[in-house]
Amino acid sequence: MNPLIVCPACEHQFALPVQPPKWQFEGPCPSCHVVFRCKVVKIRAKRSRGHRKSNSRVFSVRVVDLGGREHLFEFSNAAYEGFELRQGDLAVFSYTNGRLRIVQNLTVAQYYKLVSRSCCYICSSVFGEESPQVETLRAFRDRFLSPRMPLRIVVLAYYRAAPTVLRYPSLSRSLTPLIRPFLLATVAIFQKAGIAGSFAPFATCVPAKVGDYSQGGYPVLKKWLSYRPK
Numbered sequence: 472m473n474p475l476i477v478c479p480a481c482e483h484q485f486a487l488p489v490q491p492p493k494w495q496f497e498g499p500c501p502s503c504h505v506v507f508r509c510k511v512v513k514i515r516a517k518r519s520r521g522h523r524k525s526n527s528r529v530f531s532v533r534v535v536d537l538g539g540r541e542h543l544f545e546f547s548n549a550a551y552e553g554f555e556l557r558q559g560d561l562a563v564f565s566y567t568n569g570r571l572r573i574v575q576n577l578t579v580a581q582y583y584k585l586v587s588r589s590c591c592y593i594c595s596s597v598f599g600e601e602s603p604q605v606e607t608l609r610a611f612r613d614r615f616l617s618p619r620m621p622l623r624i625v626v627l628a629y630y631r632a633a634p635t636v637l638r639y640p641s642l643s644r645s646l647t648p649l650i651r652p653f654l655l656a657t658v659a660i661f662q663k664a665g666i667a668g669s670f671a672p673f674a675t676c677v678p679a680k681v682g683d684y685s686q687g688g689y690p691v692l693k694k695w696l697s698y699r700p701k
Contacts, residue, residue: 477582479565479572480505480599492538505599507572509565512536517556526551526631534562546571546585549630554583593633597651604658611661 473486483502489511497508512534521528528551532544544564556562560578564571575582586595598604616622 474511474561474563474577476509476563477565477573477575478503478505479507479567479584489537492536494537505567507565507567509563510536511561511563512542514556514558514560514562515541516558519553521551521553523551528553532556544571548585550586555579555581593650594654597647597654604654607658607661608654 472489472491474489475484476487477484478500480500481503483500485501487496487509489496494511495508496511497506499506513536515533515535517533518531519528527547527549529547530545530553534542534544536542554574554576556574556576557578560576563573563575563577563582565573565575571585573582573584584596594605594608595602612626616626
């Protein structure tokens with residue numbers, strides 16, 4: 472058995488030789504070289520409970536490993552939508568840094584990315600949840616957007632809409648080449664302005680009119696609009 476496994480960091484697919492009763496595998500992705508762990512199991516039962524108000528869902532999945540032992544996987548996702556896992560389906564649960572990132576249904580050839588509540592959904596889908604780009608955008612959200620009521624509404628609307636896009640992996644992959652240059656430009660501007668992964672204080676130095684903002688004579692908005700990736 473050589474199922475196609477999806478890397479939870481870069482979403483590259485590669486064949487993984489599976490020899491029962493071994494069902495847990497750990498190693499680097501051949502594309503991005505990120506080390507991750509995956510568990511190949513058969514689904515026995517799945518239950519989930521969604522919360523529309525918080526836009527989240529809690530899962531309880533009972534599985535049988537390739538050695539015949541039964542396990543219970545419990546996890547949550549910061550999106551209301553569920554995903555298909557039926558009794559008898561062959562599935563892969565992939566982890567990085569001890570956290571479940573992808574649930575892959577090999578039977579129907581689909582996979583689903585899991586995100587945490589504090590995650591920047593789309594940026595995490597493009598760069599990876601632990602990437603410096605995500606850290607930069609989180610800092611911008613926490614230091615500048617969330618403390619301001621009108622901008623906080625924008626953040627809440629984003630958290631409601633983004634999971635719908637990521638629900639469809641094919642759509643997410645087709646949009647990535649279009650979104651990536653914009654995100655790179657945005658992150659470059661924020662880092663130039665002093666918002667790095669170190670969470671440097673930023674909110675106190677942002678003027679009321681964002682269009683007038685400059686850092687050391689650097690016209691942030693103007694440069695952002697004229698940015699072209701190399």
